Amino acid sequence: MATEDLAPTVHGEKAVDLATGPARPGVPKKDPILVADHITRSFGGVHAVDVDHVEIPRHAITALIGPNGAGKTTLFNLLSGFDRPDTGEWEFNGRSLAGIPAWKAARRGQVRTFQLTKVLNRLTVLDSMKLGASKQKGESLLFSVLPFTWRAQEKQIEERALVLLEKFRLLDKKDDYAAALSGGQRKLLEMARALMTDPEFVLLDEPMAGVNPALVQSLLDHVVNLKREGMTVLFVEHDMHMVRHIADWVVVMAEGRVVAEGPPQEVMKDEAVVDAYLGSHLDQDIGVITGRYDEEGNRIP
Numbered sequence: 422m423a424t425e426d427l428a429p430t431v432h433g434e435k436a437v438d439l440a441t442g443p444a445r446p447g448v449p450k451k452d453p454i455l456v457a458d459h460i461t462r463s464f465g466g467v468h469a470v471d472v473d474h475v476e477i478p479r480h481a482i483t484a485l486i487g488p489n490g491a492g493k494t495t496l497f498n499l500l501s502g503f504d505r506p507d508t509g510e511w512e513f514n515g516r517s518l519a520g521i522p523a524w525k526a527a528r529r530g531q532v533r534t535f536q537l538t539k540v541l542n543r544l545t546v547l548d549s550m551k552l553g554a555s556k557q558k559g560e561s562l563l564f565s566v567l568p569f570t571w572r573a574q575e576k577q578i579e580e581r582a583l584v585l586l587e588k589f590r591l592l593d594k595k596d597d598y599a600a601a602l603s604g605g606q607r608k609l610l611e612m613a614r615a616l617m618t619d620p621e622f623v624l625l626d627e628p629m630a631g632v633n634p635a636l637v638q639s640l641l642d643h644v645v646n647l648k649r650e651g652m653t654v655l656f657v658e659h660d661m662h663m664v665r666h667i668a669d670w671v672v673v674m675a676e677g678r679v680v681a682e683g684p685p686q687e688v689m690k691d692e693a694v695v696d697a698y699l700g701s702h703l704d705q706d707i708g709v710i711t712g713r714y715d716e717e718g719n720r721i722p
């Protein structure tokens with residue numbers, strides 16, 4: 422598949438300017454869904470994350486790019502409540518999320534997926550989806566003595582799971598073990614599962630990495646559809662063609678910091694970006710299009 426064959430770009434839909442001023446690190450957004458300040462996290466002597474200020478625009482697709490080790494996954498872990506920062510404050514929809522565990526953040530409408538899928542191999546695809554539903558009413562004492570309510574909710578959860586599986590073309594795999602899925606299908610399952618809680622803000626850590634080219638278009642379409650359905654997306658991606666193609670905004674990290682941000686075309690011309698990141702990758706078409714794949718469709722690094 423040539424890059425030019427990818428679905429029509431969504432750039433046409435993003436006529437509105439997302440930032441309040443010229444693109445620069447930390448520029449305020451007109452309607453931010455997430456605002457983060459002074460977020461730091463060190464491991465030993467390594468400053469994995471040191472983000473002074475960043476805002477993620479609502480109803481847009483923001484790409485988070487940067488070289489390996491830049492701190493992208495660590496930032497995701499912090500923002501989503503899977504890890505705690507040394508310092509920092511952040512607000513989701515104007516409410517602090519600092520110190521809020523991941524499951525609570527999910528209930529408020531913010532979910533994330535993992536760079537290495539956390540799909541549980543010993544569950545069937547359908548059970549894995551059900552587990553993705555937010556804290557179930559059946560878990561509380563009141564509802565556990567009201568089996569009808571509990572059963573009604575179980576049914577609702579299953580129905581939602583089936584609708585999402587259909588959408589992600591995994592319905593015929595619903596009774597298979599997740600272990601039997603290809604790398605790309607697992608990525609799809611993980612994305613579908615994240616949607617069980619009907620989120621507003623979806624953080625995707627390398628959703629396209631290791632995915633067979635045949636599934637890339639489908640994953641791209643799903644990411645674009647999240648926005649069409651009103652969600653906000655922040656995703657980590659190495660392939661600059663993908664980024665240019667679907668991102669409305671790009672945030673660049675290097676050595677833990679935000680070194681640049683702006684609309685894709687602008688950011689990719691930025692000297693700091695070219696120095697920090699693109700210099701070594703710009704003409705390489707890294708990633709999905711030219712990568713090599715094993716029989717299962719997993720990218721060979």
Ligand SMILES: Nc1ncnc2c1ncn2[C@@H]1O[C@H](COP(=O)(O)OP(=O)(O)O)[C@@H](O)[C@H]1O
Nearest residue numbers: 464467469487488489490491492493494495496
């Ligand atoms: N749990 C951890 N323990 C020690 N060091 C870590 C841990 N997680 C991340 N790091 C370090 O933090 C830095 C940022 O890593 P990471 O967030 O995974 O980068 P990216 O996702 O941008 O590739 C790297 O130097 C990495 O080695």
Ligand SMILES: [Mg+2]
Nearest residue numbers: 493494495536
């Ligand atoms: Mg990472």
